[in-house]
Amino acid sequence: MNYKHIIFDIDGTLLDTEHATLHSLQDTIRELQHRTLALSELGFAMFIPDKEALKQLGVSDIGHGMQVWQDHFKLHLSTVSVFKGIRELLEELRKRRYKLGIITSEGRQEYKQGFLHFGLEGFFETVICAEDTVRHKPDPEPMKKYLQATGASEKEVLFIGDSVYDMQCASDAGVNCGLVLWGRHSVRPIRATYYFNAPGDILNLLNNGTAGLTN
Numbered sequence: 265m266n267y268k269h270i271i272f273d274i275d276g277t278l279l280d281t282e283h284a285t286l287h288s289l290q291d292t293i294r295e296l297q298h299r300t301l302a303l304s305e306l307g308f309a310m311f312i313p314d315k316e317a318l319k320q321l322g323v324s325d326i327g328h329g330m331q332v333w334q335d336h337f338k339l340h341l342s343t344v345s346v347f348k349g350i351r352e353l354l355e356e357l358r359k360r361r362y363k364l365g366i367i368t369s370e371g372r373q374e375y376k377q378g379f380l381h382f383g384l385e386g387f388f389e390t391v392i393c394a395e396d397t398v399r400h401k402p403d404p405e406p407m408k409k410y411l412q413a414t415g416a417s418e419k420e421v422l423f424i425g426d427s428v429y430d431m432q433c434a435s436d437a438g439v440n441c442g443l444v445l446w447g448r449h450s451v452r453p454i455r456a457t458y459y460f461n462a463p464g465d466i467l468n469l470l471n472n473g474t475a476g477l478t479n
Contacts, residue, residue: 269416270357271365274379276447278350284321284340291336311427313369313400346382347446349463354387365390367406402432407439428454470473
């Protein structure tokens with residue numbers, strides 16, 4: 265394995281934000297549109313930029329909607345947690361001198377609010393947020409932005425995420441990708457270079473080329 269850069273998505277990959285994201289979105293739509301949507305109707309929001317999710321839900325004032333959503337998210341912040349084994353994985357990758365990065369569809373304010381709270385920011389040298397590109401995942405532009413910012417070649421990078429958007433963003437930029445299966449929404453049929461059942465499988469891949477593949 266010649267990877268030098270390991271890049272991560274955040275929600276559903278590093279952090280378990282499902283409860284906070286969906287319940288706060290449910291609260292937001294209830295406040296703005298006076299209707300209650302089932303959580304199952306909101307699951308799509310886990311994989312696209314928040315602004316796009318609000319657009320699809322018919323919110324007219326996106327700026328106000330984002331503020332309302334962020335306010336409600338803060339009320340659910342206690343339900344967000346780092347997935348088991350992630351902190352140990354990041355510590356080991358840093359010890360081995362891999363360059364670690366983030367590519368997220370979140371805005372930088374959301375990134376700071378929902379991610380920095382857990383003290384993980386010190387692991388990551390390069391962070392690509394929604395404001396850094398015109399187009400977002402699944403478009404390859406965020407990955408190309410990362411390559412440009414770091415000078416890394418496509419073959420030196422592995423992108424790890426939990427959605428088809430993550431996999432398309434990487435593969436369309438010529439970068440290998442790994443789909444995590446520890447988040448509830450992750451499903452095996454999504455096409456990826458590797459499949460990881462647990463964070464430790466990433467180290468197995470880097471050690472000996474096996475990734476704990478599932479059938």
